[in-house]
Amino acid sequence: MPTSSLLPKFQRLQECVNQTVIGQERVVEQLVIALLAKGHVLIQGLPGLAKTRAVNGLASNMNAELHRIQFTPDMLPGDVTGGEVYDAHSQSLSFKRGPVFSNLLLADEINRAPAKVQSALLEAMAENQVSVGGITYSLPELFMVLATQNPVEQEGTYPLPEAQMDRFLMQVLVEYPEKNAEKEMLKMLRSERLGTSLDVAGLSVEEVQAAQNLVEKVSVSDAIDQYIVDIIDATRYPEKYSPELASFIQLGASPRAAIALDKCARSYAWLNDRDYVTPDDIRAIAHTVLRHRIALSFTALSDKMTTDKVIDQLLKQVAWV
Known part of the structure; x- marks a missing residue:
């Protein structure tokens, strides 16, 4: 491209x-x-x-x-x-x-x-x-x-x-x-404080909207879609992936999380000059997309587990095929 x-x-x-x-x-x-x-x-x-x-x-x-x-x-x-x-x-x-x-x-x-x-x-x-x-x-x-x-x-x-x-x-x-x-x-x-001026990008609203339209055209394969769905599924049914993961997650992510992973991954791919999404793109934005959508259990909190650490484990458990 x-x-x-x-x-x-x-x-x-x-x-x-x-x-x-x-x-x-x-x-x-x-x-x-x-x-x-x-x-x-x-x-x-x-x-x-x-x-x-x-x-x-x-x-x-x-x-x-x-x-x-x-x-x-x-x-x-x-x-x-x-x-x-x-x-x-x-x-x-x-x-x-x-x-x-x-x-x-x-x-x-x-x-x-x-x-x-x-x-x-x-x-x-x-x-x-x-x-x-x-x-x-x-x-x-x-x-x-x-x-x-x-x-x-x-x-x-x-x-x-x-x-x-x-x-x-x-x-x-x-x-x-x-x-x-x-x-x-x-x-x-x-x-x-001395009044030194900084460079300004000067992007217009029209340019931002044009770029947003280009991001929507970034292609996502069926395998990537499956990877996204598997990650979200692991937040809802962690017992299928790991007993330890199941003990840490109280509430999983909603369907909006899957939509957000898709959107952010396409944006990340476009910023890296690609017109297709890779598994690395998903992993690069997973924490930012999921950390406010997963509720931790009392066990996780008592073990001083953060949401980001739980997401780390989740990404290790969900295989990319």
Whole structure:
């Protein structure tokens, strides 16, 4: 397959974002994969690890509209969707659009919002629309929610319901950078304060949509489909594969997980200049797709097993034929 003229632009996008978020190349790659796969991302990490900066970096390298919502316990659904406002001049109600009407929506600390607010966002994520006052309003065709979450603070937070967790295509974990990367980060921040300009990829919305269409054309063989289904089956019926695996998994993944594996694998293959998916593509994105869709048992938690370690075992048990 000849290299698409769009591929170098997305490789450039990653390079430019990596200039502003030092030492998080894997995180940036996963955000671009989700963008190409038309999915939403839950970004989880401790405070100060550049979760918000990564999203801002992605948006600043695209000619796309970014809105940010800082979620708090006292929020109302209208703070996300917008609502009807009385116009004294026309003596009628008119709909004022909320921040959800954007290409990229940064939902900062999403688990601080109460259930009603999260439900309002759920409709937008699932159906690309919002309903207010009995009227449905469509969101932009390019619409992506990038939600951040702090894994340690519990006071004043509301756990995301399983239905909403499943709507996220990927859960991206942001970890501490390496020492050398942190040193480079200090230099980069000093340069920013001195006004040094960084390169900008300048991707347009139309180019992103064109690339998304190309990703949908990446071919997936019947054997790869079977591999995806076998992996998901192993999360639901782990006793068929290993007694130890069965003791670790309490609840398996939904059919959305299979769809997400397919979408992300095709995006990953396209970014690597291939028009077909390989088993390595599936394994490369499996953790990000599955880690928020598998519920661990008490045995796993007591043994200090993480979801990623369980997925490691799962991938070893499911054979590629």
